[in-house]
Structure formats: C-alpha cells, structure tokens
Amino acid sequence: MSFLIVLAALALLMFAAYRGYSVILFAPVAALGAVLFTDPAQVAPVFSGIFMEKMVGFVKLYFPVFMLGAVFGKVIELSGYSEAIVATAIRYIGRSRANAVIVAVCALLTYGGVSLFVVVFAVYPFAAELYRQSDIPKRLLPGAIALGAFSFTMDALPGTPQIQNIIPTTFFQTTSWAAPVLGVTGALFIIAVGLSYLEWRRRSALAKGEGYGSNLRNEPERVESGDLPHPLLAILPLLVVGIANFALTRAIPQWYGDSYTVPPEILPGIATPVTTTVKTVTAIWAVEAALLLGILFVVLSAFKRVAQRFAEGSKAAVGGALLAAMNTASEYGFGGVIAALPGFIVVSNALKSIPDPLVNAAVSVSSLAGITGSASGGMSIALAAMSDLFIQGAQAAQIPLDVLHRVVAMASGGMDTLPHNGAVITLLAVTGLTHRESYRDIFAVTLIKTAAVFVVIAVYYAFGVV
Known part of the structure; x- marks a missing residue:
C-alpha cells in the first residue's frame, strides 16, 4: 500500500504537469496528499519541516543562477546579438544545411548561458525562414530546435552554465567542468545521431514531395538583418561567460580556501561568525560571477539598444526566472517529502537492486525527470533522496565523483522531454x-x-577516461 501511495503522488504530479496546471501548486498537493494517506497527523509538520525547508533551500542556492541567466538572455535579445549570431551562421554554413545551422546556433546560445526558453524565441523566426526557403516541412522544425537547445549543451558539454550542470556540483563537490572527455563523447554521439535522424526525416519528406506547408499558424514576419550588430561583437558576451566561468572555477578556491568565515569584527551587526564551506558553492559562485560579467559586457557594448527597453525586459526576465526557480524548488520539496515516506523505501530498495552505481544513478534520475517532466526537477528529487547512495556506490567501485556528476547531469536531460515538459509545450x-x-x-x-x-557509461568502463 505504501508503494502505491508514492506512485499515486508521482502520477498526480505528472498528470497535473501534462494538463498544464501549476507545479508550484500541485507539488505540495501531491506530496501532502501522500502524507495524508500515510498518517494524517503528520501533514502540517511535514509541510513546514520538510517541504518548505527543501524548497527554500533550493531557492537560496539556485535562484541567483536562474535570475542572472534570464537577465543575460534578455540583454542578448535586446541588443540584437542573438539575431546577429543566427544570421551569420545561416550565411556562412549555408541554407542547404538547414538542420546543422539551427542546431549550431541553438548550441552556441545555450552553451553561452542563454536560457533554452529564450533560445526558442530568438531562433524561431530565422529557423522558420530558413526552412521556408529550403522548402523543408515546418513540422520538422521543433525536432531541430530541441536537438540544439535541449540536449548536449544543456548537460553533456563540460562547463555549460545551464542549471542541469550546476545542481550536481553541490551534492558531489565537483565543478561544472566535471568529466570533460566523457561529456564531449556524449555530446558528439548526440550530435551525430541526432543530425543523421533529422536529415533522414528531411530526405523522406522530400521524396514524398512535401514542402514547407501552407496555412500555418504563428508564422513569423520576415526579418530584416541590415542593422544587426557585427557578429564578432555579438559572440563576445558568450565567450566572456564561458571563459570567466572556467577561470573563476579555479580561482575561487585559491582566493577563499576550503572555507571562509566572516567574523563579527568585520560586520558588527552579526552575532556569530558566518562560515561558508567554499567547495560546496564554488561552481555556483563562478557561474553567477560569469553571468554578471556577461551582462555588464552586453550593456556597455550595446548601451543604446539595451537601455531603451531594459526596464521592461529585465522585469520580464526576473519574472520568468522566479517562476522557473519556484517550479523546480517545488519539485525539490516534493522529492524531499516523497523520500521520507515508507513507500519510497520500497522504490529505493528496488533501485539498489541495480548493481552498477552509474546505471543505478542514470536510471533513477532519468525516470524521475520523465515523471516530473523536468530535467532539473527530476534530478533534484533524485539527488535529494539518493545522493548519499550514489556517492557510496561510486566510492565503493572507485569511480570518480566527476564521472557520477556527468552521468547524473546527462541522465536528467534524458527522458525529461516527455509531452508534459514545459520546454516542449x-x-x-x-x-x-x-x-x-x-x-x-x-x-x-x-x-x-x-x-x-x-x-558514456560504456566508454568509461571500456577506457577509464574521465
């Protein structure tokens, strides 16, 4: 019965997300409903002591990353830099390689730190025009955008500032550059197989005489690109974020050591010293500082364009970031409650029956990401409940935690894009x-x-590369 309660809670959350209801509302409803059927007296204490603690803890750690990433994406959009990058890629890669162009542009933007939601809006007008001129069916376009924005740059390539690559750092004390060889290997596999699939679909449609289509919805207006910024200038903010993230990941531990204490002598308003374990927040601090530098660069280099609409644009970006962070934080609180239920012990024991620690982590994270329809949400649930188990298994098998980081990050982006996924919708x-x-x-x-x-798991076991 306890196992069925857990399944029912997961099913309710998945159904709510699929039907378009707010996860912020239904995550606590599903979690507390499970507690109600387990022991009604525990509902209020669990809500305050577990759900809210987990939820607030997530916001405390990650909301600045969500917010700065959204603002960076917005100023990239307001400055015209994203349009310039897309137009240049089309011009130099060629219209005959439409899918490669779209994937390359999406990958460049997301790897530079732009939110995948922003990438969808920024790339769509150019991608649709490219598909129209190449007479490729428009119905194939979402697959190309998904391959470029929702896959290898989100969680496979080392150093990506996307949240799916940052969350594991706080559990495993790793950095966003964990397991670079394995990450690149996984990315190359996704690119090669994904582009082959898209080209097969394009050729099949061409053989049937199917064109772009007519009477289509939400067609973009033709884009005038004569007044766009120079492409070399447009790409610089992305390089600033990537290079600064790489450098700060290594510099921060040297500046602050293993831990850093702020004494009352420095800040008289605090009653006791404030001590931070630096290794648990190095990756977060590095990404936050890198995004700040990227925002500053865009604002200074395109001040006139950005200043005109920055007030409204930044409000929209912060609002979007708050919603995204709260969605994921609610799922994190949901995971904390579910992990405390008797029924979850049954699930945990079943997962423990998978003998290989990397396969165990991959199956657990990917399954929960699919259920919740969220890569970061599914990973948060899995790590909140089972990170200690994953670490113990990896250490017992002498597997570096960097490898575990990369496997978990990539697994979060596996089955997350089911129909109820927010990015898909x-x-x-x-x-x-x-x-x-x-x-x-x-x-x-x-x-x-x-x-x-x-x-990636097979490559690690075959060659021992990290």
Whole structure:
C-alpha cells in the first residue's frame, strides 16, 4: 500500500504537469496528499519541516543562477546579438544545411548561458525562414530546435552554465567542468545521431514531395538583418561567460580556501561568525560571477539598444526566472517529502537492486525527470533522496565523483522531454505546431539523449577516461 501511495503522488504530479496546471501548486498537493494517506497527523509538520525547508533551500542556492541567466538572455535579445549570431551562421554554413545551422546556433546560445526558453524565441523566426526557403516541412522544425537547445549543451558539454550542470556540483563537490572527455563523447554521439535522424526525416519528406506547408499558424514576419550588430561583437558576451566561468572555477578556491568565515569584527551587526564551506558553492559562485560579467559586457557594448527597453525586459526576465526557480524548488520539496515516506523505501530498495552505481544513478534520475517532466526537477528529487547512495556506490567501485556528476547531469536531460515538459509545450506554442504534428521528432531526440548516457557509461568502463 505504501508503494502505491508514492506512485499515486508521482502520477498526480505528472498528470497535473501534462494538463498544464501549476507545479508550484500541485507539488505540495501531491506530496501532502501522500502524507495524508500515510498518517494524517503528520501533514502540517511535514509541510513546514520538510517541504518548505527543501524548497527554500533550493531557492537560496539556485535562484541567483536562474535570475542572472534570464537577465543575460534578455540583454542578448535586446541588443540584437542573438539575431546577429543566427544570421551569420545561416550565411556562412549555408541554407542547404538547414538542420546543422539551427542546431549550431541553438548550441552556441545555450552553451553561452542563454536560457533554452529564450533560445526558442530568438531562433524561431530565422529557423522558420530558413526552412521556408529550403522548402523543408515546418513540422520538422521543433525536432531541430530541441536537438540544439535541449540536449548536449544543456548537460553533456563540460562547463555549460545551464542549471542541469550546476545542481550536481553541490551534492558531489565537483565543478561544472566535471568529466570533460566523457561529456564531449556524449555530446558528439548526440550530435551525430541526432543530425543523421533529422536529415533522414528531411530526405523522406522530400521524396514524398512535401514542402514547407501552407496555412500555418504563428508564422513569423520576415526579418530584416541590415542593422544587426557585427557578429564578432555579438559572440563576445558568450565567450566572456564561458571563459570567466572556467577561470573563476579555479580561482575561487585559491582566493577563499576550503572555507571562509566572516567574523563579527568585520560586520558588527552579526552575532556569530558566518562560515561558508567554499567547495560546496564554488561552481555556483563562478557561474553567477560569469553571468554578471556577461551582462555588464552586453550593456556597455550595446548601451543604446539595451537601455531603451531594459526596464521592461529585465522585469520580464526576473519574472520568468522566479517562476522557473519556484517550479523546480517545488519539485525539490516534493522529492524531499516523497523520500521520507515508507513507500519510497520500497522504490529505493528496488533501485539498489541495480548493481552498477552509474546505471543505478542514470536510471533513477532519468525516470524521475520523465515523471516530473523536468530535467532539473527530476534530478533534484533524485539527488535529494539518493545522493548519499550514489556517492557510496561510486566510492565503493572507485569511480570518480566527476564521472557520477556527468552521468547524473546527462541522465536528467534524458527522458525529461516527455509531452508534459514545459520546454516542449513552449516550443510547440512558439512554432504554432501541435504534439500530433511534431512531437514524434522531439521524442526521437529524447531517445537519443537517453541512449547517450549509457554510451558514456560504456566508454568509461571500456577506457577509464574521465
């Protein structure tokens, strides 16, 4: 019975997300409903002592990353830099390689720190025009955007500032650059197989005489690119974020040591010293500082463009960041409650029956990401409940925690893009397409991402590379 209660709570959250209801509302409803059926007297204490503690703890750690990432993406958009990057990629890579162009542009933007939601809006007008001129069916477009924005730059490539690559750092005391060889290997697998699939779909449509289509929804207006910034200037903010993140990841521990204490003598208003364990926040501090530098660079280099709309744009960015962070934090609180239930012991024991620690972590994280429809949410639930188990298994098998970090990060981006995923729903809404028309190709990318995790595990065991 206890196991069925856990399954029912997970099913309710998945159904709510699929139907478009707020996860912020239904995560506590599902979690406390499970507590109610377990022991009604524990509902209020669990809500205050577990759900809210976990939720607030997540916001404390990660909201600045969400906020700065959203603001950086917004100033990139306001400055015209994202449009310049897209237009240049089309010009130099060529219209005959439409899928490669779209994947390359999405990858460049997301690896530079731009939110994947922002990437969808920024790339769509150019991608649609490229597909139209190449006479490729528009229904195939979401698959190309998903491959470029929702996959290898989100969690596989080392150093990516996306939140899916940052969350494991606080559990495993790693950095965002963990297991670079394995990360690049997984990324190359996703790119090669993904582009091959997209090209196969394009050729199949061409053979059937199917063109771009007519009477389509949400078609973008033709984009005038004559007044865009120089592409070399446009790409510099992305380089600033990447280089600063890399450098600060190494510099911060040298500046602060293993821990840092702020004494009352420095800040008389505090009653006791404030001590921070630096290794647990190095990656977060590095990403936050790198994004700040990127924002500053864009504002200074494109001041006139950005200043005109910065007030409204920044409000929208912060609002979006708050919503995204609270969605994930609610799922994190949900995971903390579920992990405390008797029924979860049954799930945990079942997962423990998977003897290999890396496969165990991959299956656990990917499954929960699929259930919640969120890479960061599923990973948060899994790590909140089972990170100690993962670490113990890896240490017993003498597997570096860097490898565990990369496997967990990539697994979070495996089955997360199921139909109820927020990014999928946003992508289809922006492109004016439906699940029936385009989800097949998004799901193919989902399967490729999931397979890549196990390719990386196999490569590690075969060659021992990290």
